[in-house]
Amino acid sequence: MPDLVLKGKAIKLGDNISTDDIIPGRFAHLRSNLSELAKHVLEDAMPGFASRVRTLSAVGAGKAILVAGKNLGLGSSREHAPVVIKMSGVGAILAKSAARIFFRNAVNQGVPVLLCDTDKISDGDELEIDVTGGKIANLTSGITLSCSKMPPIMSAILKEGGLIPYIQKHKGFNLEN
Amino acid sequence: MRVGKTLAEKILSLKSHSEAKAGDVVIADVDWAFVQDTTGPLTIRQFKESGFAALAKPQQTIIFLDHAAPSPAQQLSNDHILLRRFARETGCRIYEVGDGVCHQLVAENFANPGDIIVGADSHTVTAGALGAFATGMGSSDVAVALALGKTWFRVPESFLIELKGVFPRGVYAKDLILYLIGQIGVDGANYKALEFGGEALARMTMSQRLTIANMAVEAGAKVGLFPSDKITRDFLREHDRSDKYQPLYPDAEANYERVISVNLNQLEPMLSLPHAVDNVRPVAQAKGVKIQQAFIGTCTNGRLEDLAVAAEILKGQKRHPGTRLLIAPASRQVLIQAMKKGYIQSLLEAGATILPPGCAACLGLHQGVLGDGEVCLSTANRNFKGRMGNPEAMVYLASPATAAASAIRGEITDPREVMEGKS
Numbered sequence: 277m278p279d280l281v282l283k284g285k286a287i288k289l290g291d292n293i294s295t296d297d298i299i300p301g302r303f304a305h306l307r308s309n310l311s312e313l314a315k316h317v318l319e320d321a322m323p324g325f326a327s328r329v330r331t332l333s334a335v336g337a338g339k340a341i342l343v344a345g346k347n348l349g350l351g352s353s354r355e356h357a358p359v360v361i362k363m364s365g366v367g368a369i370l371a372k373s374a375a376r377i378f379f380r381n382a383v384n385q386g387v388p389v390l391l392c393d394t395d396k397i398s399d400g401d402e403l404e405i406d407v408t409g410g411k412i413a414n415l416t417s418g419i420t421l422s423c424s425k426m427p428p429i430m431s432a433i434l435k436e437g438g439l440i441p442y443i444q445k446h447k448g449f450n451l452e453n
Numbered sequence: 454m455r456v457g458k459t460l461a462e463k464i465l466s467l468k469s470h471s472e473a474k475a476g477d478v479v480i481a482d483v484d485w486a487f488v489q490d491t492t493g494p495l496t497i498r499q500f501k502e503s504g505f506a507a508l509a510k511p512q513q514t515i516i517f518l519d520h521a522a523p524s525p526a527q528q529l530s531n532d533h534i535l536l537r538r539f540a541r542e543t544g545c546r547i548y549e550v551g552d553g554v555c556h557q558l559v560a561e562n563f564a565n566p567g568d569i570i571v572g573a574d575s576h577t578v579t580a581g582a583l584g585a586f587a588t589g590m591g592s593s594d595v596a597v598a599l600a601l602g603k604t605w606f607r608v609p610e611s612f613l614i615e616l617k618g619v620f621p622r623g624v625y626a627k628d629l630i631l632y633l634i635g636q637i638g639v640d641g642a643n644y645k646a647l648e649f650g651g652e653a654l655a656r657m658t659m660s661q662r663l664t665i666a667n668m669a670v671e672a673g674a675k676v677g678l679f680p681s682d683k684i685t686r687d688f689l690r691e692h693d694r695s696d697k698y699q700p701l702y703p704d705a706e707a708n709y710e711r712v713i714s715v716n717l718n719q720l721e722p723m724l725s726l727p728h729a730v731d732n733v734r735p736v737a738q739a740k741g742v743k744i745q746q747a748f749i750g751t752c753t754n755g756r757l758e759d760l761a762v763a764a765e766i767l768k769g770q771k772r773h774p775g776t777r778l779l780i781a782p783a784s785r786q787v788l789i790q791a792m793k794k795g796y797i798q799s800l801l802e803a804g805a806t807i808l809p810p811g812c813a814a815c816l817g818l819h820q821g822v823l824g825d826g827e828v829c830l831s832t833a834n835r836n837f838k839g840r841m842g843n844p845e846a847m848v849y850l851a852s853p854a855t856a857a858a859s860a861i862r863g864e865i866t867d868p869r870e871v872m873e874g875k876s
């Protein structure tokens with residue numbers, strides 16, 4: 277189960293970060309070797325991303341939090357995109373909006389994606405995220421942001437740590453939970 | 454009072470055995486589920502990890518080896534082995550290297566009006582041309598759909614795209630969809646259904662519909678849906694499944710979030726400039742940009758009609774010496790027909806390189822990776838930075854006519870200039 281309250285520092289990206297930015301198609305030969313693939317996460321869009329996440333997570337300030345602008349993850353259906361983001365050590369994703377398939381894939385991987393006005397967050401800000409309550413406290417600026425709600429089935433999947441553990445537990449989809 | 458339904462609401466109601474309205478979350482039966490060779494291996498690992506052993510519907514599950522085809526690297530060859538083994542173990546269908554692009558093969562062989570299709574590939578939306586609710590998903594979602602034969606959907610709100618008029622000479626379905634994406638924006642239809650309607654549909658071939666539905670996802674849409682009409686019926690008959698035809702239209706009182714009307718008569722050849730699909734301009738505004746590669750193919754524009762247009766323009770002409778011309782038919786069937794009709798001969802004589810049916814140069818993995826600073830004019834659907842294998846290269850998107858005309862001149866060219874004088 278993922279942490280449903282987590283603290284960490286923001287790494288800020290711009291608008292329209294595509295799945296080709298997150299993990300380019302030219303690395304498709306590494307897709308069955310996820311730890312190798314993960315070394316290339318966001319390397320064209322933000323050189324040094326992987327090592328920044330490592331540094332941020334190592335200083336004990338919690339997990340790095342990826343903060344993007346609008347339409348995060350547009351493009352391909354490759355679930356490898358949220359997989360490598362998760363493997364790099366990112367604890368949660370915040371964006372103004374997220375492309376449909378990427379959003380669903382990230383939640384299926386147990387990575388919280390919260391949609392809010394990310395203009396109110398600067399690179400390096402310290403954040404405290406309440407995933408269940410959909411609230412983000414920006415400890416650096418003192419501002420609290422609220423996030424748009426996700427359908428209950430997605431919250432339930434997130435609560436179990438992703439789609440596969442959810443299905444193992446419930447043996448199917450259950451719209452009541 | 455009964456409120457009218459959109460096409461999306463109709464299909465999802467039928468397949469979820471409920472009254473589905475935009476905004477509802479439903480669990481729906483999946484008619485076809487598929488993976489391709491770059492998303493399939495993860496799907497299979499997740500399927501096995503979850504403890505599933507059997508497919509819910511083996512004969513409605515399909516594996517396509519099309520993205521790395523033939524494989525350019527040992528790791529990808531090993532992924533192909535994994536996928537072939539899974540097909541043997543589970544009894545699902547498999548299409549081999551050289552058979553063609555998944556979305557083209559789904560349209561030729563499987564998609565029917567009213568079906569629900571989920572594919573581990575974002576351009577699964579292509580089959581919306583046949584009136585199927587077809588959408589791309591990630592590996593976990595498809596793994597679960599393979600095992601359960603069901604998935605969950607949030608019923609989308611719909612935009613109605615109302616089309617009237619006739620395409621002028623030199624203007625095609627690709628120009629229309631690029632124009633629309635320019636209007637809507639890359640995320641303007643996020644989570645929505647695009648539904649196409651209007652009197653122009655009566656003259657719109659299935660090939661054109663497939664090009665349009667294919668790119669719905671480039672505006673963020675979950676599906677791009679066409680009604681099922683006489684043209685759908687004729688297409689199904691030509692593909693030996695007349696029995697699968699059913700008329701399917703939205704209700705007259707359906708509720709649309711937005712209506713966009715386009716008069717085809719007013720369109721001109723369009724281009725999408727690097728590095729965003731919605732960076733759309735008339736071709737005239739980028740005229741003269743030198744291109745080192747022209748690529749005609751993909752699930753967007755690799756069909757027989759596309760090759761016919763290219764062959765007609767290139768017949769008796771030569772590609773510019775500074776421009777490589779790559780052609781990838783979307784399927785084996787397309788290639789065979791293009792050979793019979795003499796298109797392949799004309800293209801080869803014009804200096805084209807014919808690539809095997811499949812994704813070819815589209816995703817930057819093989820068969821036409823660009824060099825630093827090179828420019829490609831492609832008939833594909835995406836021009837993101839790095840898309841064709843090199844973040845230092847530029848990709849412009851256009852119709853097969855624009856690509857063919859530009860290959861002759863070695864620079865971005867309005868196809869109408871080259872078509873003049875030709876019959």
Ligand code: SF4
Nearest residue numbers: 554751752812815816
């Ligand atoms: S042709 Fe291109 S867009 Fe179509 S499925 Fe293949 S890689 Fe994807």
